[in-house]
Amino acid sequence: MRNRVVLVSILLAAGCSSPMTKEPSLAPRAAESIDPRLPIPDPVPTGTVNAELAARLNALVETARAAAPAFNAQESEASRLAASAGPMASESWIAAQQALSRLVERHGVTTRAAGDIDALAANRLEGQHWIRPSDREAIAAAAAEVGSINNAQTEAIQRLTSRLAR
Template sequence: MRRFTPALALSLLLLGGCASVTDAPSLARRPAEAIDPRLPIVDVSAALPADPALAAALRRVAGPAFAQASAVDAAIARADALAGSAGTPGSESWISAQQALSAAVAAQAPVTRAMGDFDAAVSDRIRSGARLVPQDLAAVRAIAADLAALDRRQRAALAAVQAKLAR
């Protein structure tokens, strides 16, 4: 009898697993399964109007960079002229050219700041959950491209002046 007790306990345990489950999930089709995944998704966002306030706000953020551009160009031109006539490294004229280059780099700071503020404004808009329609994205890309072109041009000019002084 002792040999049959563990077998009896095991069979009772196995039979308990055969009990019916009343709260099991349904195997019926869900509404989402009725949608044909091969159907194309129509993008109607191009028809949505752009937000004029967004473009205006982004132009205001980028404005200081473009407003300062002529002053930066003048500072770079001054540094370039001094670098062209600079003597050997350590001479008075070379030091003066280095100081002019530092002033030009400092004058270019509003461009760098505007680029960061622009990125922050766009990311804040995205994080807020506000919609960005294709026309808004086109405005964002256009202003970002203009800022990047200005920054690239000024940085190239600064690098050229620095190369003159490094000779």
């Protein structure tokens, strides 16, 4: 019995000893602490924007800006008609719906400009497999400006649509 106790204690002590081989640690590595969602800084200097791209972006932004006053005028008319609209399918409701349809059509100018900006970026990526940082910043700025015009117009259309849906 005593031999068994000695044998068991020897086996238990052997299980607690450190291994003879040097195995890698399971502790986290330094690289594992980097958040993979963080953008990698671009080491390429910004440089100047491609002149052709800048001209095209300026034209698209100007198209959206120029269409905004006409949209605003049609929005005020559509809002007036929607405020005085009667029940669904009445003459006044139909007139308000038609004004809303013309407003949506006018909104198409802005959405086409936004789509064309996206297409410029996509074409550059497809053709060159990357976009220079200066061009990327110019595209982002143009998209942001047209996007803010688009968001305001979309909100107006949604507001009128919900008013006429009652």
